[in-house]
Amino acid sequence: MLDYKIENYEHILFPSSERSYDHTLDMRKCGKVTNKDDKNFVIHICLNNQQVNKTADLPYPHFMCNSTIFRKRGAGKNDLRIIVCNKSDVDKLLEKDDNYIVALYHEIGHFHYSDEQDKKYSDDKYRWQQIKLGKVPKDEILADSFAAKALGKERVIKALQTFHSLFMMSPDYNCDEGKRIIKEFELRIAALKKDN
């Protein structure tokens, strides 16, 4: 299950001028993830500062907004799978920053387990209610366990703890959305520690 390969990593330095299939997103492909056992499975790693910065209305610390890798939601088996990142994510990946490598594997894990997603959690209100009850979305747990299997549990826990402290330092974290994010990190760390 872990036969994924990150290819063209070096091309991140020299993004191809080729546009992605979705012109409205105006993204440049700068890497891809393939699976040895499934030739149809490809995740494109795309660079798009504009798209990433659009998500920055969440009360994340600014440096986190520019360094969070996220994926296009709802990609089914035949859809285009994209992990979008911005320039600062790319720089961190090229530096081989371990926290960013963990974040990348977490995103690959979402695609790996895309059939197991609990769609109810895409509703923010539902998500917050569940998190208040101490329940983490199953797809986050699965994505973390995927990263843990690929990289080792300790590395994933360390990355989550780092992101957790970064959020704690944000002056904006003390709002509902901020509290949810903090709590979600804590629950994910606890779940990883418990899981053998």
Ligand SMILES: [Zn+2]
């Ligand atoms: Zn996730």
